[in-house]
Amino acid sequence: MNARPIRSVAVIAGARTPFCKAGGAFIRRSAVQLGAVAARETMLRAGIRPDRVEQIIFGIVSAPVGAPNIAREIGLEAAFPASVPAYTISRACISSNQALTSAADQIALGKADVILAGGAEVLSDVPILFGRKFRDALFVASKARSTGERLKAFRGVGLKDLAPVAPAIAEPSSGQSMGQAAEKMAKDFGIRREAQDRFAAHSHQRAVAAWHNGELAQRVAPVPVPKGKELGMVERDDHPRDDTTEEKLAKLRPVFDREFGSVTAGNASPLTDGASAVLLAAEEVARAEGWPILGILRGYHYTAIDPFEHLLMGPVSAVAGVLDQTGLGLRDMGVIEMHEAFAAQVLSNLHGLASAKYCQEKLGRSAPVGEVDPDFVNQWGGSISLGHPFGATGGRLVLQLLDQMAKKNVQFGLISACAAGGMGSALVFEREP
Numbered sequence: 342m343n344a345r346p347i348r349s350v351a352v353i354a355g356a357r358t359p360f361c362k363a364g365g366a367f368i369r370r371s372a373v374q375l376g377a378v379a380a381r382e383t384m385l386r387a388g389i390r391p392d393r394v395e396q397i398i399f400g401i402v403s404a405p406v407g408a409p410n411i412a413r414e415i416g417l418e419a420a421f422p423a424s425v426p427a428y429t430i431s432r433a434c435i436s437s438n439q440a441l442t443s444a445a446d447q448i449a450l451g452k453a454d455v456i457l458a459g460g461a462e463v464l465s466d467v468p469i470l471f472g473r474k475f476r477d478a479l480f481v482a483s484k485a486r487s488t489g490e491r492l493k494a495f496r497g498v499g500l501k502d503l504a505p506v507a508p509a510i511a512e513p514s515s516g517q518s519m520g521q522a523a524e525k526m527a528k529d530f531g532i533r534r535e536a537q538d539r540f541a542a543h544s545h546q547r548a549v550a551a552w553h554n555g556e557l558a559q560r561v562a563p564v565p566v567p568k569g570k571e572l573g574m575v576e577r578d579d580h581p582r583d584d585t586t587e588e589k590l591a592k593l594r595p596v597f598d599r600e601f602g603s604v605t606a607g608n609a610s611p612l613t614d615g616a617s618a619v620l621l622a623a624e625e626v627a628r629a630e631g632w633p634i635l636g637i638l639r640g641y642h643y644t645a646i647d648p649f650e651h652l653l654m655g656p657v658s659a660v661a662g663v664l665d666q667t668g669l670g671l672r673d674m675g676v677i678e679m680h681e682a683f684a685a686q687v688l689s690n691l692h693g694l695a696s697a698k699y700c701q702e703k704l705g706r707s708a709p710v711g712e713v714d715p716d717f718v719n720q721w722g723g724s725i726s727l728g729h730p731f732g733a734t735g736g737r738l739v740l741q742l743l744d745q746m747a748k749k750n751v752q753f754g755l756i757s758a759c760a761a762g763g764m765g766s767a768l769v770f771e772r773e774p
Contacts, residue, residue: 400436548722613728617736655765675751
């Protein structure tokens, strides 16, 4: 039997919801509802019938207990045919990156022609657990056959056992939070507080300008939210601030190392709610149908490094890998989008790419990957200013990259992102200039 040729995969449409601060505008919205808004809007803007979609793949980090396979629920909520199969992926902050590349693999291998991929996160509604003792008692009580047996199950459970267990954004392996990892990177690589605040201020200023110029609005779908007895509409991201300056950020106190630290709430990404969706198709199918092609995925690479050393340096090896895979260099990239978990993380990643010592010791390369000016990165703002819904950021990065590539009329663009567990992701896209 002859093997099928590997097909090129095109991005043909995409949309996202506004990204809003956790506990704010979307506090009464679920990940499924936000994902459905992004999915519906993507199909409407593409002008393509939902029945052309053959699979739905979504990413999420903190999945709702009642709907762990949110991809399936999003498909049903958004009125896709019930016959469209769906599955959910979790790869920390690069979950929607993984959803997109998993979809691309299916298309490249000829398993499907059109797939909707994306991600959603509502950190306003993360599952809250009780302590193990109370959970064990609840389990035993659920199996009891009488009231007496149910009451007996709770013997020995005290008031302290009823206290909820707050979710922690920390590594299960090391117990280290991402903020602590960012502090360590800043110290080890000499990333000064002033540079972090400057980068964060630029992120806000660029995001505000991109909203003002209509560059971000073209991909953002309004979301209905309850306001009293009526419905209101959330139409834009609520984190970018037009009054953010380096001077104001410099007044904030460090969060993770209060005495000697440099990472603050101002130069870190905020907890955020939101969703994104990207429609992919085989390039040959898109051209035959006359669908718009926003860009072609030319390569992607995932890596993992030792999380006990520098947790958020995964993008360095991921970028090196995807450039090797595509035969391109950093100088070929007309647009670069990097996920901003922290300003210290982005600046450390750029340091690693440009450092001959780091590339030799950590990547086994004889030369650095290349140098990138921080001002060249994220010219429409990034996660520090726009927000970071864990499962949805990858979709935003893709759409923001492709729209910038079109506006600048460049051929190649690069995305990178760090993730919990010491993982990194990088994708290269091409468009016809």
